[in-house]
Amino acid sequence: MDHKIKQQDTFDYYFNTKTSKQEITITEKIKVILNYRNPSPKKQNKIIEEIQQAVNDFKIFADLKYIKSSEKPLEIYIFDNNEDYQHYGKEKGLGTEGGKFYSGNPPTIYVYQQGNVFNLKHEFTHYLTNINITNEAHLPTILKEGIADYIEYFSDNKFNAQANSIDLTEDEIKSKNISEFLKLKYSNDFHENAKVYKVGLALTMYLKAKKPELLKNLLHNENPEKYLELIKNENDNFKNWLNENNSDNAMQKINALEVTKGEFIASKKEIIDGEIKNVNYYTADIKSLETKEFVGKFATVEYKGYGNYIRCYNAASRDYFDIKITGDYHYLKLIKNNNNEIKLVFTNEDGTKYFTDSYEYQHKLKIRSKNF
Numbered sequence: 001m002d003h004k005i006k007q008q009d010t011f012d013y014y015f016n017t018k019t020s021k022q023e024i025t026i027t028e029k030i031k032v033i034l035n036y037r038n039p040s041p042k043k044q045n046k047i048i049e050e051i052q053q054a055v056n057d058f059k060i061f062a063d064l065k066y067i068k069s070s071e072k073p074l075e076i077y078i079f080d081n082n083e084d085y086q087h088y089g090k091e092k093g094l095g096t097e098g099g100k101f102y103s104g105n106p107p108t109i110y111v112y113q114q115g116n117v118f119n120l121k122h123e124f125t126h127y128l129t130n131i132n133i134t135n136e137a138h139l140p141t142i143l144k145e146g147i148a149d150y151i152e153y154f155s156d157n158k159f160n161a162q163a164n165s166i167d168l169t170e171d172e173i174k175s176k177n178i179s180e181f182l183k184l185k186y187s188n189d190f191h192e193n194a195k196v197y198k199v200g201l202a203l204t205m206y207l208k209a210k211k212p213e214l215l216k217n218l219l220h221n222e223n224p225e226k227y228l229e230l231i232k233n234e235n236d237n238f239k240n241w242l243n244e245n246n247s248d249n250a251m252q253k254i255n256a257l258e259v260t261k262g263e264f265i266a267s268k269k270e271i272i273d274g275e276i277k278n279v280n281y282y283t284a285d286i287k288s289l290e291t292k293e294f295v296g297k298f299a300t301v302e303y304k305g306y307g308n309y310i311r312c313y314n315a316a317s318r319d320y321f322d323i324k325i326t327g328d329y330h331y332l333k334l335i336k337n338n339n340n341e342i343k344l345v346f347t348n349e350d351g352t353k354y355f356t357d358s359y360e361y362q363h364k365l366k367i368r369s370k371n372f
Contacts (some may be wrong), residue, residue: 014088015077023073026052028059029068031073033106037080039113046080046361047117057154058128061147061208063216066133072106076124080115085112101126127153135224140182143218146200150208153201162205163247169196169202170242179232180204206241209232258289262297268318321361329355 015035022034034047059067079085085094089110094100099111099119109123109267125148129136153161172195181203207215218227262283270279284298302313313320323329323346333347346355355361
């Protein structure tokens with residue numbers, strides 16, 4: 001009885017019970033055996049799509065004419081979750097890491113699901129690097145991990161991960177240099193270990209963007225020491241690049257916008273902290289973060305349908321107009337106003353009359369004696 005229970009608590013039991021094994025051949029004739037526990041067809045397609053994307057991205061990154069594959073098919077084991085990964089994978093040397101690649105015959109990848117399959121492209125890149133980069137064994141740890149993270153984020157363009165790596169490295173380079181970075185190793189300390197990946201990604205991004213020939217020579221020459229020395233000489237240039245591409249500057253480069261207080265709309269009494277106070281309302285203007293140029297502004301009017309009407313409600317002034325859906329003015333037209341701004345207005349069916357010219361609108365303006 002005890003023996004039987006013990007057998008069920010093993011890696012082999014986990015992947016031999018309710019397990020799907022799928023043998024596929026992806027782009028570049030790479031053979032892969034996927035081992036997982038009954039994923040949905042959508043999840044299966046996503047897994048295949050990700051590893052094929054990794055192959056295509058790696059081929060571009062490493063400037064390869066073609067991709068080589070291993071003699072035996074690559075085995076990929078996908079656990080249902082992180083807990084199963086750690087529990088059933090401990091006999092395979094798995095722990096708290098986000099995934100693991102073992103070179104060998106056959107080469108093997110262990111990953112787990114966390115929404116999608118966590119770090120799948122990262123670990124698959126380790127496989128591609130191992131097979132296709134001649135001097136992979138001599139590359140510093142941070143460059144191996146940097147390359148894997150680069151491919152992980154290459155297609156998805158995950159700004160947060162990339163900017164976070166640059167910001168951390170910019171802070172680290174104040175007291176360290178590239179020579180010290182290249183000596184970084186895995187650590188049981190979470191923050192120290194994170195530097196291996198984040199500094200590695202930042203350095204890989206720099207080399208690919210600014211020194212592609214140096215990166216190419218590093219990857220495709222049997223003796224990388226000469227090129228590692230050249231990389232060490234890039235310290236000042238790397239520091240400048242980090243500053244130019246940190247999250248603050250990157251936000252400006254991707255045309256980030258900011259919201260500022262605009263023109264005065266109205267003033268009204270509101271209850272704030274139990275007291276009646278006068279509150280001023282303004283438009284919320286949108287400007288370019290880099291140039292401060294005015295881009296537009298948020299609408300001050302809400303549009304809601306109720307019954308047979310469209311209610312146009314100004315939250316600041318609390319004015320509203322109701323437009324009957326079956327009436328004359330339930331059509332829309334883009335116009336350019338006197339300030340050369342593009343506006344969307346309610347019109348009649350042929351667009352020749354605007355709701356603002358209607359009797360209903362003008363009559364209400366006279367009654368309220370205020371602008372809407």
